[in-house]
Amino acid sequence: MKKTIPATLLLLSLLFARCISEINLDIDSNRTWVNVDGLVTDSLQVQTIKIKRSAVIGVGNDNILPPVEGCAVKVLDDAGQSFDFTETEPGVYTREMQGLPGRAYQVEVKMPDGKTILSRPSVLVEAPPLLPITAEITEKTIIGANGRATTTNQLSLGMNTELGAVSQRPYLRWRATGEYEFKENFPMALSTKTCYIKNNLDFNNIKIFDPNELEGTTLTNEPFLNTAFDYRFADQYCFHLFQYAISEEEYRYWEQMRDIVTIDGSLFDPPPGTVQGNLYDSNDPDELILGYFSVSGVAYRREFVNSNSLGFFVEPRCSSLSFRPQYPDCRACQTILFSSLDKPVYWP
């Protein structure tokens, strides 16, 4: 009897421990599509349009998309102006320009094979200004498969903005990059360096907002980003925040993009679909053109935070007093990816 109960429980666990395993579907497809990824804003800067082809999944290095070289790329506005872009790297077309609020823009790409790809014209809308962000430290408990709970501190950022500051309440999209100060330190150190390391925060992080969901005009503490509160915040951490005023069509596009990159494979997931943006082949409107040509007003804000400003102590990665083994980068911070010894001009 003593053996029976564990055996029964084992059997039950078989029932409920779903078996998930990787499989190869017999997919016989070599089809690829043109992929246009472009952005024009009302900020005077180098605007970039990338033209690639999609990659066949499972063939070669399928996360690296082959560029399409030799295209003639121009942006047209509704006042009849044309802005030619130059290919500065394979498949990357750039030009310094500044879009004007209220004016409609579209991209025209003449492909080497003679096809012409157009985007539907989109009116550039002014972005409302960003207000200071809300930063909070929260505890996150994760229970492992062994049943042990691990608690970590998380930094949660909330966006604040005043939509009443612009004449037309636009749909919003937020993006962010980060940068932090990294001080070398090790026992018996004679001299130490300080590195400034760029930190990609928004990979696959699609944050959009529908103004119709807002009562009033002030958006407060809209959840934007969660990241581990760790040594990066021991000294200064700089957030570069971008708020884009996008069209409703673009909002729907990012909504669907979010759906396809966050599918988690639950039993009740809806079947996936392919996201179509605002691009089309002028000779064959049914042909799928991937990507989006975005026309956006942009607002920018820079915010510094650290453990002092947040009121939460966090141990630096490198400390001459630490009993922990030292990390190699505590002696050579340049070895960290995206690090630089040049102090940015805006750094305090």
Next chain:
Amino acid sequence: MSRIIFVLLLFAFGKTAFSQQDVLMLGATNGKPEEMLVLSGRVLNSVSSEPIPGAVLQLQPIGLNEVTATDGNFKFSIPPGFYTLIISNLGYEERSVKIQILGDASHDFMLSEGAIELEQITVTETRSNDNVREVLAGVEQLSIERMERQAKFLGETDVLRSLQSVSGVTSVGEGASGFNVRGGNTDENLILMDGNLVFNPVHALGFFSLFHPDMVQGVTLYKGGVPAKYGGRLSSVLDVRLREGNDQRLSAKGGVGIATSRLVLEGPIVKNKASFIVGARASYVDWMLKRTNNVDLQKSQAFFYDLTAKVDARLTKTTQFGLTAFNTHDDFQFADEVKFEYATSSANAYIKQLIGKKINLTAQVNAGEYQSDLFDVNGNDQSQFTNRIGFLRGNFGGVAQLTKGYNMDAGVEQTRYRVSPGKLAPLSDSNVKPDQLSDQDGFETSFYLNNQVAFGKKIEVMLGGRYTIFKNRGPGQVYLYEPGVPKREQTIIDSVSFSEGEEIANYTGFEPRFSIRISTGENSSIKGGYNRSYQYFSQVSNTASATPIDIWQLSNYHVKPQWADNFSLGYHHNFNENIDQTYLTVFYRNIENLIDYRDFARLLLNRHLETELVTGKGKAYGVEFYLKKSLRQHQFELNYTYSRTLRQVLRSEVQAPINRGDWYPSNFDKPHSFNLNYFWQIKPKSSLSANFTYSTGRPTTAPVSSFSSGNVLTAPVYSERNQFRIPDYHRLDVAYSIGPWGKKERWRNSLTFSIYNLYFRKNAFSVFFRQNPFQSVTAYRVAVLGSMFPAVTYDFEF
């Protein structure tokens, strides 16, 4: 004069008394000895009063033979006179009764269980040729005996699992709610349990059906020809009949398994006149999960119960009354991933009145409700989403035998549906805002007439029709859209409000029903059939499989009713005195106003659901083959179905096409489906059964390419809808049963050892795709039961 009367009475009673000893007189004389008379009735177990299917009745000296049907019924057509009726069945003592037939009569005969010699045991049971003589094409009768011969999951006989061994019936896979018939969706099956409408027939994500196995008498599936009295669904009718309680003595039956236990109590209310039967079943997986070491399992739930009760009473010799009620409840949670609950309550009362000998009237009332709740149990968005469908239906109809060989039945049916399509409520300190969609009201009225005429012995025709009227009534709000462009939230130009009871939409439909049987020999026939059906509500779901939490949508101003034309043609042939049976059937179905979903459809709490739906047409066609063969103690049942089920959504002013308007496979298109059931009666009290099942993997939409956009470096490009297939499904189950043992009329026990998925096949319930940073999408397979699953069940009866 009084002396004469006295002598006559003495003679009459004296004769009766004498007859009761030697000759059973049946029927009242009609003075027309040249007319053929009908002797009908049932053969029942003398102890439990349960019907005995397959019992052989021999009528001597004229040499007529009959075999009882699944409900124990038999019928002879004979001239008046004296006969000897010999009734026999495997495991019962043979009985010989002398009878005199004076007029049309109905009588039940009891058989006592008898000792069985080993030498007598064969499984070459005798069967009737009902399957050949039945006028309707595509009708499957499953007796509880047939279901019990199949290997059992967790030791339980299960109606829906058994049904999937029938040609043309498939399921999306383990963990799927419902079943698909001839390529139809799960919501296209009308499911009735003793007259109760059932919306979700499963427990525990489809691992068990909600029909209590010890209460089921038999199951009829109409997948081709459908009698006119049934309607409202496009694909099939599943009629599950519960048995009546024992009206002789109190008895009990039950079973204890590793995950569930069940009990049935039955007995007389008034001996010989009224009986009850009550069944309960519950799982206790929950209790065990809490005692595991795995945190995910500790947080999981898999509890269900069902309660079913039935009362039958013969109020007079010609009046019968019955009431069936049931209540079921399911709680299911897997870790912090998914949690839902669902429950069904329903009650059905009927009264049957025999008028004369040839008219039988039935009135029936059925009320019930199905409710499901989906819980978000994670983070700050904890919430409960509820949807519900309630109904009240009544019908009145009658069957009349107008002349010999001509039966007519007619009736009227009215159903009111009340759908609550969605209510969202926050839980605890949730950030979720409460929301609720307004209820929908629908009234479906149907009139039907059916004629069944036999032209001699060779040809029999059923011709009838059903006329339905559906009204969608207020309160409600209808959105009006900009003409000439796809319906989207952004193209709403106005809305119209309707007050309580105000008509929003009105649809009617005529459904012709036709079946013909042409006998090509004593044991063979060709059957053909055509029927049309309208369906005024649908299960709205864009997941690959139906789930217990799918919402229901009535036809309304924007959503038109779906309708289907079904054609079937089959050849049936029995061999070896009906012991061996085979058929080959081809079918074709055409569906109009078929509902599908645009990509990225959002269905929950959507006030303008029509913007997420697209309308198209569908077709399903195929061929079904069935063979049953018995070789002494061994019995084989084999069925194979080739079928396709396809859809087409064309571009129109108000919708974008799917797959450029080409035909594409539906989610449950499984071209090849094969089942082999094997049963071996090793000894009188032990048997072995094995079931092998195979079907083509169902279609799926898969990523074929990847692209980048903004800060998304690799996003998948999916194929056109359903262009690929998940791996094929196959599985082998075996079961070994011992028993019953124990003294007759006291405790009787049996044990079943079963192994589900004997060779550890990881059948994919679904295939999904995950993407890790800087990597392309990878396909994963979810096998809900990806392992071999042994079980032991103890059954008892007293």
